[in-house]
Amino acid sequence: MPEQVGVGVVGVGVFGQLHARVCNELAETRLVAAWSRSDRSLEPIRDLYGVYTTTDINELVARPDLDAVIVCTPDHAHAEPVVAAAQAGKHVFVEKPMATSVADCDQMIHAARAGGVKFMVGHILRFDPRYWQAHERIVSGGIGKLVHMYARRNNPRRACERAFGRTTPVFWLGSHDIDMFLWCAGSEAKAVYAQQNTQLLSDEEGPDSVLAVITFANGIIAALQTSWILPDGMPSDLDAAFEAVGTEGCIKLDASLDGLSVYGPAGIEYPRSMYGAAVKESVTGVLCHEVRHFARCVIEDTEPLVSPEEGREVVRVACAMHRSASTGSVIQLTAQQTQPGYS
Numbered sequence: 001m002p003e004q005v006g007v008g009v010v011g012v013g014v015f016g017q018l019h020a021r022v023c024n025e026l027a028e029t030r031l032v033a034a035w036s037r038s039d040r041s042l043e044p045i046r047d048l049y050g051v052y053t054t055t056d057i058n059e060l061v062a063r064p065d066l067d068a069v070i071v072c073t074p075d076h077a078h079a080e081p082v083v084a085a086a087q088a089g090k091h092v093f094v095e096k097p098m099a100t101s102v103a104d105c106d107q108m109i110h111a112a113r114a115g116g117v118k119f120m121v122g123h124i125l126r127f128d129p130r131y132w133q134a135h136e137r138i139v140s141g142g143i144g145k146l147v148h149m150y151a152r153r154n155n156p157r158r159a160c161e162r163a164f165g166r167t168t169p170v171f172w173l174g175s176h177d178i179d180m181f182l183w184c185a186g187s188e189a190k191a192v193y194a195q196q197n198t199q200l201l202s203d204e205e206g207p208d209s210v211l212a213v214i215t216f217a218n219g220i221i222a223a224l225q226t227s228w229i230l231p232d233g234m235p236s237d238l239d240a241a242f243e244a245v246g247t248e249g250c251i252k253l254d255a256s257l258d259g260l261s262v263y264g265p266a267g268i269e270y271p272r273s274m275y276g277a278a279v280k281e282s283v284t285g286v287l288c289h290e291v292r293h294f295a296r297c298v299i300e301d302t303e304p305l306v307s308p309e310e311g312r313e314v315v316r317v318a319c320a321m322h323r324s325a326s327t328g329s330v331i332q333l334t335a336q337q338t339q340p341g342y343s
């Protein structure tokens with residue numbers, strides 16, 4: 001068992017670069033390599049960390065100093081590198097959403113099982129102390145019997161333009177909250193109804209917004225609002241909230257602001273500081289907790305907090321939302337033969 005996990009980052013765009021920084025700084029990880037389709041994307045990684053880079057995924061996963069990969073390619077492009085890494089016997093962390101189809105999830109789960117490797121999906125809200133505490137209160141009966149949940153996650157256009165046409169607001173944003181709903185409900189989804197509207201983006205880029213209602217097998221209901229066309233004049237990159245109502249109380253979580261407001265000549269600004277800000281030149285925040293957890297699972301041979309089956313259930317619900325929005329029907333989901341493990 002390694003004392004420090006040698007990590008290769010796959011896909012070094014906005015989030016891959018943050019992962020690379022985290023892996024370079026955490027005591028539990030060592031950044032050893034990076035992959036991207038184009039050599040140009042790899043330049044900043046070489047400049048900053050001087051590590052091996054390649055545009056050949058098989059070359060990357062064959063490296064003996066590599067114990068694990070962190071896959072940060074776009075939502076629809078996770079399966080190929082995950083399967084390549086698992087087949088080469090490397091542990092895998094894949095960014096959320098696990099994929100944009102259940103078939104891709106199944107292919108990845110099969111490869112990870114066959115390779116006998118750890119496989120974790122990056123549902124980061126579980127490592128955010130605010131969402132963690134909300135979950136703990138709910139599952140310990142702190143608000144009585146859970147009745148319903150509500151979540152919203154919206155971005156101004158500038159924060160997600162790079163993803164238009166490659167994914168959807170449900171996969172890109174809503175997958176965070178679908179995982180939170182499933183984790184808190186402790187039950188599979190039974191039925192999904194969704195509506196979408198596209199006024200601003202083209203049909204190839206959109207939809208603009210999706211609203212959905214989920215009914216869980218144990219009767220709990222949840223509503224999700226997700227949109228990526230909020231105005232660029234918004235002073236924050238995120239408009240997000242979570243609420244849970246139980247028979248004896250309720251929980252309200254406003255995740256839009258990280259608590260810091262800066263007033264200047266250009267107006268008000270709310271910098272993000274929870275996820276990857278630096279304190280005294282060291283990266284800190286929720287992504288560090290998440291990657292450290294994955295590394296400790298590899299080092300100590302324990303199971304990650306987010307299983308691939310749970311990641312798959314999020315994708316199954318997200319796909320049902322899209323089917324419902326395009327057909328106008330309520331989508332009934334069949335019970336899974338393999339339980340996703342929400343309990």
Ligand SMILES: NC(=O)c1ccc[n+]([C@@H]2O[C@H](COP(=O)([O-])OP(=O)(O)OC[C@H]3O[C@@H](n4cnc5c(N)ncnc54)[C@H](OP(=O)(O)O)[C@@H]3O)[C@@H](O)[C@H]2O)c1
Pocket residue numbers: 010011012013014015016036037038039041042071072073074075077095096097122124162163172
């Ligand atoms: N947990 C969170 O809070 C969080 C936040 C942001 C993003 N994410 C997730 O992280 C993943 C990456 O997001 P990102 O924002 O970093 O995306 P991004 O900035 O667009 O970067 C993706 C990188 O993947 C490479 N790539 C490889 N295969 C590709 C393909 N088939 N099509 C397009 N690009 C490809 C691109 O570089 P080349 O052109 O050189 O290949 C690009 O640099 C997504 O799954 C996203 O949902 C999670």
